[in-house]
Amino acid sequence: MRQTWRWFGPNDPVSIDDMLQAGVQGVVSALHHVPTGQVWTPDQIRQRQDQIATMRDGTPSGLAWEVVESLPVSEAIKTQTGDWRAHVDNWITSMRNLHAAGIRVICYNFMPVLDWTRTDLQWRRPNGARCMRFDLTDFAAFDLHILERPGATDDIPQDLQDAAARRFADMDDARRTQLTGNVVFGLPGAAEHMTMQDVRDHLASYAKVTDPVLRGNFHAFLELVAPVAQDLGMRLCCHPDDPPFPLLGLPRVMSTEADFAERIAAVDLPANGITLCSGSLGARHDNDLTGMMRRLGDRVHFLHLRNVRRDGDTIPASFFEDEHLGGQTDMVALIQAVVEQEAARRAAGREDAVIPMRPDHGQDILDDIGRGGQPGYPAIGRLKGLAELRGVEAALTHRKEG
Structure with a gap:
């Protein structure tokens, strides 16, 4: 190689x-x-x-x-x-x-729209290392309660919707802001200036795709x-x-x-x-x-x-990025x-x-x-x-x- x-x-x-x-x-x-x-x-x-x-x-x-x-x-x-x-x-x-x-x-x-998607960019491991993680419940909380995407309830199973509602309720404003930034980071060139409306507009462009x-x-x-x-x-x-x-x-x-x-x-x-x-x-x-x-x-x-x-x-x-071996x-x-x-x-x-x-x-x-x-x-x-x-x-x- x-x-x-x-x-x-x-x-x-x-x-x-x-x-x-x-x-x-x-x-x-x-x-x-x-x-x-x-x-x-x-x-x-x-x-x-x-x-x-x-x-x-x-x-x-x-x-x-x-x-x-x-x-x-x-x-x-x-x-x-x-x-x-x-x-x-x-x-x-x-x-x-x-x-x-x-x-x-x-x-x-x-x-x-998204080049990649994670909900945590600095997830702490037991040894103190940090890694990226995709948490399905956190992502559903973003989709349902932050982005408020039309049709999200049709795509997400009810048990996951319930878990996401509880997770979102437990988040403080700082975590909600952090979660939004982590997800939006996967939009090319959008990490610092993409608004939720911009994301909704991108998604709308795929309505017929x-x-x-x-x-x-x-x-x-x-x-x-x-x-x-x-x-x-x-x-x-x-x-x-x-x-x-x-x-x-x-x-x-x-x-x-x-x-x-x-x-x-x-x-x-x-x-x-x-x-x-x-x-x-x-x-x-x-x-x-x-x-x-x-x-x-x-x-x-x-x-x-x-x-x-x-x-x-x-x-x-859900998954996290483990060590290479x-x-x-x-x-x-x-x-x-x-x-x-x-x-x-x-x-x-x-x-x-x-x-x-x-x-x-x-x-x-x-x-x-x-x-x-x-x-x-x-x-x-x-x-x-x-x-x-x-x-x-x-x-x-x-x-x-x-």
Whole structure:
């Protein structure tokens, strides 16, 4: 596996120097400041590459921007409204510009409105570490009593409605404000200024977008972009829904192995691939991560390795982000399947025999606590995860010399 690390740009408190000292081989980044739907220009791409290539003191880092995460797909594309065709054209232009800059892997997602959803961003563990958590009762309390979404009572079972009402009544104003901020944080670029009315307006734009409609719109997008990617030698890899079950009445089309297989078959080109995120997919008990890697591994262009622990085997379920070798996914078995896939690719002479991987998320530990980093992306917690994952791979691939 190619050991990479996500970097959010010059304002990221985890620096290029930090990741270099962690032993990272490549960098995952994006132009987060460019509005969704606009073109990523060659100059903007080059500037980010230069930033990654340079340490604080001006010394060359030796690191390069190897994976894009994410080149965002606009809500207009997902709903096929407004200037959606122009946005697709701009997406393709950005992809061509990334190719010209030497970047070959693009991760993206097709999640409506929310990129990811958590109810706690600093949930305390018994050892004092902090992690992210999705609590089903807290989320129902948000949906029913803060957002007051029309139709919420139709989507939420009565027992959960009752529990949510009790939970909401027990919350003080500070917790209600915190919960709102945590949920809204998953809206791209919206963490500080998105109002509840803005959220309601976003949801209303999906009123006529059912699961079949979103699937069709996704396939239309792939039909336009995947052939271009194939011609360029690019690898596109869609990220799964996070979490992988319906929320806020929105459709979900990348939550299960069947979803992934359907999306691959819709435009059956090697460029049309997937990001296997063990954390997102692991939030459902019926997702067999090792089996998915073995059955779909030929199209896995990017790996996110993290672990979650569910409170139960219902769908949906509450969960928290556990240590990388903790949780309910057998990470050793999953990495074994990755090793086997890479060996098969080498035997076939594929240029992409080594799959880029990043230690996804991490618990805040030691000096991470109070540092104010991007939720889920601490320096030391990810370093610990990377070391553990690196150790598993080394043990599985070790060959004694002599």
